[in-house]
Structure formats: structure tokens, C-alpha cells
Amino acid sequence: MPAKQSELLPFLRAAVRNPNVIGAVAPSSPRLAERLAEVVPSTGAPVVVELGPGTGVVSAAIADRLPEGGRHIAVELDDDMIRLLGRNRPDLELIRGDAARLGDLLAACGTDEVDAVVSGLPWTLFPPVQQKRILNEIVKVLTPDGVFTTFSYLNAYPAAGARRFRRMLRGSFDEVLITRTVWRNLMPALTYVYRRPLHDRLA
Ligand SMILES: C[S@@+](CC[C@H](N)C(=O)[O-])C[C@H]1O[C@@H](n2cnc3c(N)ncnc32)[C@H](O)[C@@H]1O
Structure with a gap:
């Protein structure tokens, strides 16, 4: 189910060494990666930022969609x-x-406007202050038409930390879409798509 057998072991090793940073036991499946990459514009010259690429399974799906330029x-x-x-x-x-x-980090590489942010971060492991800080950074760099996507394991969906994070997100974006469950993933997961960042509500 994960992208490549050769990526499983390094992922697992990193997860054991640093569980509070990795936050999963296996990389996302290609199906979940494709779902996340759907927000990547397939025309023009978009700037796409990926947070927490891990072993690169979502990176591969983003690269498949990204237009030349x-x-x-x-x-x-x-x-x-x-x-x-x-x-x-x-x-x-x-x-x-x-x-x-x-x-x-983006300013140092000559960018301050981003069309899409694709997150693989383990949000529910972060304390609220860190969630808010990262979220503010995302909202700040997104263009008004920009889009943010992330995923949540189905089993973690009802957890208090996950509920609090969704509230935070609803206060930061004008539109929220939750996709169908991706069952072919360890663990099954939902993706969220957030559009129209509310720049004027930045804390
Ligand atoms: C659950 S793994 C997801 C990896 C990959 N995107 C996937 O879906 O298979 C979380 C990744 O986020 C990275 N990460 C955690 N906290 C981070 C932070 N504050 N800044 C950047 N990367 C972070 C971890 O090192 C890890 O690679």
C-alpha cells in the first residue's frame, strides 16, 4: 500500500527515533498522495509549497501534476x-x-506568494500555539485565490486536538471542503481543502 517498499524502512526508523516529529508509522499511499496533489494548478506557472514531504510520496504526485515552469x-x-x-x-x-x-524560509529563496500549500505535517501532535503559528505563516504566504490542503487519519478525526485545529482552520479560510475517505491508506484518511485565506483575520 505505501509508495515503495524501499521507503518503508527509512520512514519507520525516523518514526521510532523521532515520533513527535514524524507522527505516522508509514508514508502516505499513492492514492492519498494523488488526492492531496489535486489542488496543484495544472496550468500556468504556479508556486507550490509542500510541508513535511517525508520520503517524498506526495512530492511525486505533486511533480506529476505540476506544469512546466x-x-x-x-x-x-x-x-x-x-x-x-x-x-x-x-x-x-x-x-x-x-x-x-x-x-x-520562502523569502530566502525569493518567494513571498504561493498558489498552493500541501501539508503532510502531523498537526494533531502540535500544541495549539504551534498549530496557530504555522497556520498563520501559511495564510500569510498564500495568494487570495490560494489553496491549502492537509489530511487527517479517520481514527483521529474526533480527537479534541483535531477538532480544535479544524476550528482554527475555519477561522482562517472562507471555504472548507472535506473529501471522501481514502480507504487505501494506513490509516484511512480524509483530506481537507481550504480556499480563500482570510488575511484580515491573522492573529
Ligand atoms: C506524517 S509524516 C508525512 C510524510 C509525507 N508527507 C507522507 O505523507 O508520507 C510528517 C512529516 O512532517 C515533517 N515535519 C514535522 N514537523 C515539521 C515542521 N515543523 N516543519 C517541517 N517539517 C516537519 C516530519 O519530519 C515528517 O517528514
């Missing part, structure tokens, strides 16, 4: 994942850093 910038915190991505996905503009500093 588009930019795909990925922000990753874990050193082992960075090394793996450097080998497996040389096409990525890879930044080692914390998504909580997204604005500064």
Missing part, C-alpha cells in the same frame, strides 16, 4: 528525510527548516 518548494525538518529526498527527488527545491518559519 511551476515551482515545487518543500520544507522538511528531519535530517534523515532530507538526505533521502536529496537522493530520490533531485527535482525538489528542498529547504531544511521548520514550517513555523515558512515566510522567512
Whole structure:
């Protein structure tokens, strides 16, 4: 079910070493990756930012959709994942850093406007202050027509942390869409698509 057998072991190793950063036991399945990548504009020259690319399964789905001339910038915190991505996905503009500093990281590579943010971050592990900080950074860099997508494991959907995060998101975007469950994933997952960032509500 995961993208490649060769990515399972490095992912699992990173998850055991750093459970509070990785937040999953396996990479997303290709089906979930495709679903997340659906927000990537397939025409023009979009700037797409991926947060927490991990072993790169979602990166591959984004690259499949991205038109020539588009930019795909990925922000990753874990050193082992960075090394793996450097080998497996040389096409990525890879930044080692914390998504909580997204604005500064993008400014350093000459970008301050983003068309789509695709997140693989383990949001429910983050304390509220960190969720809010990263979310504000995302809202700040998105264009008015920009789109943000993320996923939640179905089993975590009712958790208090997940509910609080969804409330935070509803206060930051004008439109929220929740997709059908992706059953072919460990664990089954939902994706959320948020459009029209509310720049005037930034805390
Ligand atoms: C659940 S894994 C998802 C990996 C991949 N996107 C996928 O779907 O298979 C979470 C990823 O987010 C990264 N991560 C966690 N906190 C981060 C942060 N504050 N900034 C950037 N990356 C972070 C982890 O290192 C890990 O690679």
C-alpha cells in the first residue's frame, strides 16, 4: 500500500527515533498522495509549497501534476528525510527548516506568494500555539485565490486536538471542503481543502 517498499524502512526508523516529529508509522499511499496533489494548478506557472514531504510520496504526485515552469518548494525538518529526498527527488527545491518559519524560509529563496500549500505535517501532535503559528505563516504566504490542503487519519478525526485545529482552520479560510475517505491508506484518511485565506483575520 505505501509508495515503495524501499521507503518503508527509512520512514519507520525516523518514526521510532523521532515520533513527535514524524507522527505516522508509514508514508502516505499513492492514492492519498494523488488526492492531496489535486489542488496543484495544472496550468500556468504556479508556486507550490509542500510541508513535511517525508520520503517524498506526495512530492511525486505533486511533480506529476505540476506544469512546466511551476515551482515545487518543500520544507522538511528531519535530517534523515532530507538526505533521502536529496537522493530520490533531485527535482525538489528542498529547504531544511521548520514550517513555523515558512515566510522567512520562502523569502530566502525569493518567494513571498504561493498558489498552493500541501501539508503532510502531523498537526494533531502540535500544541495549539504551534498549530496557530504555522497556520498563520501559511495564510500569510498564500495568494487570495490560494489553496491549502492537509489530511487527517479517520481514527483521529474526533480527537479534541483535531477538532480544535479544524476550528482554527475555519477561522482562517472562507471555504472548507472535506473529501471522501481514502480507504487505501494506513490509516484511512480524509483530506481537507481550504480556499480563500482570510488575511484580515491573522492573529
Ligand atoms: C506524517 S509524516 C508525512 C510524510 C509525507 N508527507 C507522507 O505523507 O508520507 C510528517 C512529516 O512532517 C515533517 N515535519 C514535522 N514537523 C515539521 C515542521 N515543523 N516543519 C517541517 N517539517 C516537519 C516530519 O519530519 C515528517 O517528514
